Amino acid sequence: MEPVLEIESLKKYYGKSGSRTKALDGITFQVMPGEFLGIMGSSGSGKSTLLNCIATVIRPGSGSIKINGRPVQSLKGAELAGYRGKKIGYLFQSFELLDNLTGYENILLPLSLHNVPEKESRERLEQLAGYLEIQDVLHKFPVQMSGGQKQRVAAARALILNPEIILADEPTGALDSRNAKTLMNKLSGLNADSGATILMVTHDCNAASYCRRILFIQDGTLFHELRRNFPEESRQDFYGRILRIMAQTGGGSANVL
Amino acid sequence: MFFKLISRNSRRSRKENGLLFSSLLISIIAFYIILALPCQDVMIFLKKMESDAINRLMDIISVFYALALFILFFLIYYASRFQLERRGHEFGVYLMMGMRRVKLFALLLAEDFGNSVLSLAVGLPVAVLLSELVSLVTARLVGIGIVGHQVSFSLHAVLWTAAGFLLIKLAAFLLLSSRISQQEIGSLLAETPEGTKRQLPSLCYRAASLAGILCLALAYSLAIRGDAWWDIRVMALAVLLGLFGTFSLFWGLGFLIGLAARRGKRDRRLHVFNFRQIQETVTRRSNTLALCSLLILAALCCFGAGTAIFRSYGDPGQHVLDYTFPVSESADGPDVIRRTLSDHGLDTCFSHLFEMKTGHVQTTDGTRDVFQMELVMDTLEKMEPSEDRDVLLNNLQYATCPYVISLGSYNQLLAAAGLPGLELSSGEAAVYMDMDFSTPGRIDLMNEILNTCPEAVLDGNPLSLTGAVQTTNLVTDRSITLSFALILPDEAFEHYTRGNYSVYLDAVLTGEAAGDAGLMSAISEMNRKLNETGLSYESYLQNMGRQLFYQVAAGYITIYLAIIFLIIANTVIGVQFLMGQQKSGRRYRILSRLGASYKTLCHSARKQISWYFGIPIGVASFSSLFGIRSLLTGILSARAKGDLPEMMMVSAAMIFVLCVIECIYVEAVKRSSDRCLLSLMPPQREE
Numbered sequence: 001m002e003p004v005l006e007i008e009s010l011k012k013y014y015g016k017s018g019s020r021t022k023a024l025d026g027i028t029f030q031v032m033p034g035e036f037l038g039i040m041g042s043s044g045s046g047k048s049t050l051l052n053c054i055a056t057v058i059r060p061g062s063g064s065i066k067i068n069g070r071p072v073q074s075l076k077g078a079e080l081a082g083y084r085g086k087k088i089g090y091l092f093q094s095f096e097l098l099d100n101l102t103g104y105e106n107i108l109l110p111l112s113l114h115n116v117p118e119k120e121s122r123e124r125l126e127q128l129a130g131y132l133e134i135q136d137v138l139h140k141f142p143v144q145m146s147g148g149q150k151q152r153v154a155a156a157r158a159l160i161l162n163p164e165i166i167l168a169d170e171p172t173g174a175l176d177s178r179n180a181k182t183l184m185n186k187l188s189g190l191n192a193d194s195g196a197t198i199l200m201v202t203h204d205c206n207a208a209s210y211c212r213r214i215l216f217i218q219d220g221t222l223f224h225e226l227r228r229n230f231p232e233e234s235r236q237d238f239y240g241r242i243l244r245i246m247a248q249t250g251g252g253s254a255n256v257l
Numbered sequence: 258m259f260f261k262l263i264s265r266n267s268r269r270s271r272k273e274n275g276l277l278f279s280s281l282l283i284s285i286i287a288f289y290i291i292l293a294l295p296c297q298d299v300m301i302f303l304k305k306m307e308s309d310a311i312n313r314l315m316d317i318i319s320v321f322y323a324l325a326l327f328i329l330f331f332l333i334y335y336a337s338r339f340q341l342e343r344r345g346h347e348f349g350v351y352l353m354m355g356m357r358r359v360k361l362f363a364l365l366l367a368e369d370f371g372n373s374v375l376s377l378a379v380g381l382p383v384a385v386l387l388s389e390l391v392s393l394v395t396a397r398l399v400g401i402g403i404v405g406h407q408v409s410f411s412l413h414a415v416l417w418t419a420a421g422f423l424l425i426k427l428a429a430f431l432l433l434s435s436r437i438s439q440q441e442i443g444s445l446l447a448e449t450p451e452g453t454k455r456q457l458p459s460l461c462y463r464a465a466s467l468a469g470i471l472c473l474a475l476a477y478s479l480a481i482r483g484d485a486w487w488d489i490r491v492m493a494l495a496v497l498l499g500l501f502g503t504f505s506l507f508w509g510l511g512f513l514i515g516l517a518a519r520r521g522k523r524d525r526r527l528h529v530f531n532f533r534q535i536q537e538t539v540t541r542r543s544n545t546l547a548l549c550s551l552l553i554l555a556a557l558c559c560f561g562a563g564t565a566i567f568r569s570y571g572d573p574g575q576h577v578l579d580y581t582f583p584v585s586e587s588a589d590g591p592d593v594i595r596r597t598l599s600d601h602g603l604d605t606c607f608s609h610l611f612e613m614k615t616g617h618v619q620t621t622d623g624t625r626d627v628f629q630m631e632l633v634m635d636t637l638e639k640m641e642p643s644e645d646r647d648v649l650l651n652n653l654q655y656a657t658c659p660y661v662i663s664l665g666s667y668n669q670l671l672a673a674a675g676l677p678g679l680e681l682s683s684g685e686a687a688v689y690m691d692m693d694f695s696t697p698g699r700i701d702l703m704n705e706i707l708n709t710c711p712e713a714v715l716d717g718n719p720l721s722l723t724g725a726v727q728t729t730n731l732v733t734d735r736s737i738t739l740s741f742a743l744i745l746p747d748e749a750f751e752h753y754t755r756g757n758y759s760v761y762l763d764a765v766l767t768g769e770a771a772g773d774a775g776l777m778s779a780i781s782e783m784n785r786k787l788n789e790t791g792l793s794y795e796s797y798l799q800n801m802g803r804q805l806f807y808q809v810a811a812g813y814i815t816i817y818l819a820i821i822f823l824i825i826a827n828t829v830i831g832v833q834f835l836m837g838q839q840k841s842g843r844r845y846r847i848l849s850r851l852g853a854s855y856k857t858l859c860h861s862a863r864k865q866i867s868w869y870f871g872i873p874i875g876v877a878s879f880s881s882l883f884g885i886r887s888l889l890t891g892i893l894s895a896r897a898k899g900d901l902p903e904m905m906m907v908s909a910a911m912i913f914v915l916c917v918i919e920c921i922y923v924e925a926v927k928r929s930s931d932r933c934l935l936s937l938m939p940p941q942r943e944e
Contacts, residue, residue, distance in 0.1 A: 105529045
């Protein structure tokens, strides 16, 4: 099976030689179709830089990012815009819904951006709305929704064009625990039932326990990997293992390696 | 460091808010031009003849100047408020770092003063040059000639412009800085998202837009029927309905735009987003938009009606005679005047010098029913009903004791005008009607009747009316006009007037005397010479001066007001849009992350700008058609009203020109928006 996303020797340095910060320092990993991958690390470890590189918000210094075997860095203009809208779906920590558009209009926004006729995606929208339980808020404005509803509308927007991979940047960061749990259940359900590929950056161990595999990143390098023994290992056990790693990283890599 | 900060901040303000800066420049130019008006060639020239009227105009101009200052104060206050609000975070940081409020105040004052001085430094030289150009062009256009051109630079105007401009800037600044100084650092540091306006049920907006449309329709009908000019109460009602209708329509407009967002073709790129953006801004700023629309309407009316009135006064009609010397019976007989002229060597300056004889019928004591033309009246009554026919019927029924004109003198006038002379046999008469009382339509009606040589009765004797209606002015003085007169053969004229008639000595300058310097300067020169002779005279120039005065007054004041209104409306709309765009920057960033390219975002913003400007301009343009028609019917003279359709065409052309200017302005805002979007893009954005 071909990987959906291939990252190879990815580097991104900030600043000049005297005061250089190595945000990403030669990261290599792959994401297979239908995988639910988590990336964890403390603040400043480089996880957001990694996600931004994949989302083409920033250009890496060296290395390559390939989606379905195609290098992302070579994309320009319309192709690049198409990549952002169709190949990847982005789920933001602060939802990033347009507050002057209804839920329905927000979900359809990517269609409008990429000139996809509304008719083609109506069925998918109904499916997604049903699955994410947002039918009641479709015609409401974001200000009339709860945080969880907003994030689920945002998830529907990220999924509407059936992207190759969903990039989720701390999706539970702005949610209370109940809403966070609902959202993670829905995301992992989407992953399990529809085979959606998800790459999630988080430092919430609870959210991370929904993943099948977790990469730990520190000072711009990958330093550990956890795999859940699915289905033997329960989510609770996996959560325990994640907590242990996180406790160790609190003291720096010297305590782990 | 402090001064560096001041200069950097000032430069940034000018760059970020170039639109406001250019509007300030235009207002400086407008201030100066209106204040330097007394130094313009045309005004200096007119002052010699119409000093009272010019003085009155100057008084009005100072009132306009004060009014313009007052209005522009609000523009500056409004635009500066947005600019300062945007910098709230920056001020908070200064204060957090320990800057004292006094120093912050000094910093802002210095920035503001620096920008004002720069605006004056750029604006004033441009204004002086433009004023000079306007002076030269108008002088050339009205034929004064540029030989006697005087530099129109006025120190007085410069000082007043600078003083007025700095005064309103300072007043706005003081008000705004007091607001800022009262704010807590915390609230300055916090981002100020645009407050959400409480939404009412959609029925309210629906009802408001419907009420607005109804009120406007009613106001239009009152305006166009001309009822408004007959009764001040009707006028007040029309104005109030118009105002209420506009505000109500804009208040409810958000609902209609929301409908367009839902019903339109959603598949078009960012269609829903664009309409929601427009809906939000229109709903949030409905009152300001309505006010801007009214200002644009005022500007269009000023331009449209002003140009039409300018044109109607500007049409001097026929010009045949240059001078008329009134011949008083006692002292100066025509021969005495001729002799005086030749004594001063002036007789050679005239190509034509002839007597114009007019008088009343003296063969009867009565002044009523001396003349009857029942046949003419009957024929007229049988004609197809029209406004011209009714006016003619009304006017002619008073023509019972008409003036009579001697054929010999009238033929000399025709010869001077280069027209063939009239031939009348005894028992025949030609009809004379002054164009000031008539229109081409009425003359045509009259000619149609005269073709049949209708019989009339003058003092009991039959008289056959023949030939075409004559309209050539008898004397230069346009205040002497005859609504209806009869041209009689010389014997009949002598018989009916019994030798008791008025004589005017008409004169036409020779081609050499008129010279190349323009007729105006030729006549001015001749006036100077004639003044030395002690003769009383009336020159074409005096009449032209009067016409010119109306032209200049109508032209300057209407165009000046229109420019002021346009500047304000456009700047407010433009600045408001750009500020709104800045505040909704987050949305554009989200769109960019969802895959919208910079080009798509620019395209979307440009569409919004077109709508955002288009709505108030559209409403104003539509209203102006009715407004201008109402103004024209209310203000124009009877003669000019005959050309109403033509005037409306002139006005429509002016509105079109203004729309083109608007397009240029809109394009400028679009470019600013493109730049603004580029700055909103995430800084690390790379493509």
